[in-house]
Amino acid sequence: MLGLVDCNNFYVSCERSFNPALEGKPVVVLSNNDGCVIARSSEAKALGIKMGLPYFQLKELLSQHEIKIFSSNYTLYGDMSARVMATLGQFSEEVETYSIDEAFINLEAWGNAHSDLLIMAQNLRATVGRWTRIPVSIGVAPTKTLCKVANYFSKRSPENDGVLILDTPARITEALSDFPVAELWGIGSRYAAVLRRNDIRTAAQLRDAPDEWINRNLTVNGLRTAYELRGLPCKMLETEAAPKKAICTSPSFGRLVPDLKTVSEALVTHLSRAAEKLRKQGSAAGTVTVFLHTNRFKISPNGQPARQYYNSLSAQLPHPTASTTELTGYAQALLKTVFRFGYAYQKVGVILSNLVPIDHRQAAIFTDGPDERLVRLSATIDRLNHRYGRDKVRLAAAGYDNTWHHKQQWMSPAYTTRWRDILTVK
């Protein structure tokens, strides 16, 4: 059996973990740039606040209710996630960190008896709650997709008390007959529409559909989902995090930016961030892509949609590199080519791809290899910045104007990762 442990309203729960005054109140966490709602407490959900609601539309509700608002604090959420995952390690040898707030775990050691599974799962919930103050829900089943279904019901039915175990054909069929197919893991809005047109409305109906039809309409991914619903595992537990194949950094500007100089400085800043991630996983990039675009929601003074511009450009590098300095040269050249004057830009982004392990780089025939001194320089800068703070040492090309930086008006302290933010007990 496998378990899916999912943190309830994770970002809100992180904020509450260090600020108990938020208990029982409607709390929302906003996306980057304080753009829209990405996490809601149950009280906020009860007020009808939808996922993805833009902040400026939320404002109308603020006058009627006392809603607590937070900017995304990923330093805090990432650290709390690591603490939750480490706690899971106490209960299972094999933990797959599936996302910041979810993990699949192997429950082989718990045995197969329903009562044992229930006791262990409740014990796990209680321990995570005690150690991190993060409430979790647990779905237990023979495949990952069925775990997702079990988890869905464990959250929604109070009588399940945060745990649901689907361990017999009868229990599985009962759950699947009640489960909207559009909510299945792997079924998005497009596939949901296809299924609806074919009168497939529950997970049980998809499970029982002919393989050939599923394969034709939902590709092999849909077929895997159907197999998993039948209890045949197709998605294995992956406890080793695979290195990323692409790394992208593209936060929006805090205001619209029209000029090349500012866009370029932002690009260099983003690239520095992406290259840090690149070196952290021990990779070098063979391709750099730069893209930029205007605000697609913007309306002109005359009431018409504003003129839009989106473009991207990639360069294959003569040799893969992990040097911020070297990558910056290419990125700036790409930007000069894609940039058009006369637009107000919302964001510029950079993607590093064709990643290879840093010690297995293919040398180029006709050009010199990467300058090892530049690679060592980047590594040294990483160490300095880790110790003294982000961007303490950086390229001058990143500029000194930070008026374009994204907004984060309601940021909570980094309670667990910054000395001066540690709570004081009076």
Next chain:
DNA sequence: TCTGGGGTCCTAGGACCC
């Protein structure tokens, strides 16, 4: 009138996830 068969590799676009 009539024009083979069997492959690989790359890319763009579309689907999905949190």
Next chain:
DNA sequence: TCTGGGGTCCTAGGACCC
């Protein structure tokens, strides 16, 4: 005024090979 960010995988079609 104001609408997020960062990923993965699959498929069809085009270009190429002998």
